[in-house]
Ligand SMILES: O=C(O)c1cccc(O)c1
């Protein structure tokens with residue numbers, strides 16, 4: 196657990212990344228209540244309530260990296276439940292929702308249904324601001340039964356669901372769309388009661404939802420980051436900045452094809468531009484903003500195992516020693532992307 200975790204974020208949402216092997220050792224003083232857990236391990240499992248808490252288990256580790264669990268906590272009392280195939284927990288301010296879709300010949304229609312069910316549920320409970328979404332997609336760059344790339348197939352279904360709910364969820368939140376090591380799609384997200392979320396774009400990048408059709412029939416439905424103001428912090432710009440999976444993309448082009456070191460450095464420059472004060476103020480968030488060194492609860496996705504050492508080196512020399520970083524050896528959503536990085540600034 197990072198030493199940079201605030202003592203008690205009783206009015207927000209925070210997370211730890213802990214080794215699965217020794218979960219009881221890791222969180223020294225886990226203030227707060229568990230809203231949800233995501234276990235990154237060597238096989239997927241249907242989402243379930245475990246210890247009265249939603250647990251999503253996804254296949255994202257292999258012999259290259261160690262299993263970890265991401266634990267989302269809140270200071271408020273939590274109530275968990277089951278809705279169809281999905282599990283959820285809510286605290287009156289925040290909702291965590293997780294669901295798994297098994298392997299499909301074509302993902303479009305079941306992904307649309309999954310997202311429509313999720314958005315309907317979320318809306319009906321009053322968590323009308325999406326905050327952070329993860330889409331963990333097996334065979335992400337492999338073709339589906341019709342020959343369309345699975346990520347593009349997925350993006351169609353998701354875009355159709357967002358179009359159907361555009362009156363209720365007109366704004367897209369931060370997200371990640373990344374490969375896993377088993378077929379099927381694991382989806383989980385955080386949402387909040389209205390009025391606290393601000394969604395950000397990156398001045399160096401075309402908004403993903405405006406990507407041209409050469410990247411797929413429907414563009415990806417996500418924002419580059421979402422700032423969630425703390426509850427009960429009127430007049431103060433304190434909160435958490437959720438940084439989407441970010442890669443070596445300028446405008447809409449992949450840059451530094453075949454150069455993993457340069458892709459990693461460009462990705463970190465993209466994050467720097469995204470989280471800085473200028474970009475926050477451009478989106479109506481006051482305050483000094485953040486530096487890339489403020490990124491914590493970092494997840495680094497590396498397509499090729501042989502690139503792990505060089506990516507680790509760059510991340511560890513850029514980010515402070517007490518940063519929580521987990522590495523995964525999984526495919527990224529474009530075949531020419533070698534690395535993708537996400538995290539949270541607080
Ligand atoms: O499709 C997404 O949700 C997505 C979000 C961020 C990075 C990425 O590769 C994909």
Ligand SMILES: CC(=O)C(=O)O
Pocket residue numbers: 403415440441442444528529535
């Ligand atoms: C990472 C990625 O796919 C994107 O930024 O569009």
